[in-house]
Amino acid sequence: MSIELDHVIVPTRNKLVSAKLLAELLGVPWAPTSLGPFAPVFVSDGLTLDFMDTEEDFPIYHFCFRVSQQDFDAILGRIQAAGIAYRSSVRGPMDGQINTDYGGSMIYWNEPDGHQWEMLTVSYARQ
Structure with a gap:
């Protein structure tokens, strides 16, 4: 199954x-x-x-989307056009940089309620 x-x-x-x-x-x-x-x-x-x-307190969730490099570039363009700050590390300042440590491209950003989105082209969890 x-x-x-x-x-x-x-x-x-x-x-x-x-x-x-x-x-x-x-x-x-x-x-x-x-x-x-x-x-x-x-x-x-x-x-x-x-x-x-919900009106209840809730934890901040982290979601990671694996995409192609072409989709990464398109999504990043939409993030930039919307003026959304992003960063190259899971924690840290909104440096507007792309992380390439794992042989691909990766960024993080937060939505209005604080949930953290990650986008990458090469999975570091499943190499």
């Missing part, structure tokens, strides 16, 4: 703002009103991020 991650619920203060922003940056579709309490972002054919409003 093959096990695949289907969806993750992402807590947020404003599901529509957060989902729309991520979908636009990644260049993927989203549905602002289709699934009850969720604003889903269809990251790929097999993964959906379901943004859900």
Whole structure:
């Protein structure tokens, strides 16, 4: 049996703002009103991020997207055009640099509620 991650619920203060922003940056579709309490972002054919409003405290999540170099360049261009600060390390200052330590390209940025997004072209977890 093959096990695949289907969806993750992402807590947020404003599901529509957060989902729309991520979908636009990644260049993927989203549905602002289709699934009850969720604003889903269809990251790929097999993964959906379901943004859900909450007033409760929630931890900051970290999500990493592995993309092609061509997609990396396009997404980075959208991040830059939106004026979103990004960094080259998981922690540290927003240095606007690209990390190339693992033979590819990698950056990190945060969404309005603090969740951390990572984008890379070569996985350091699965070489």
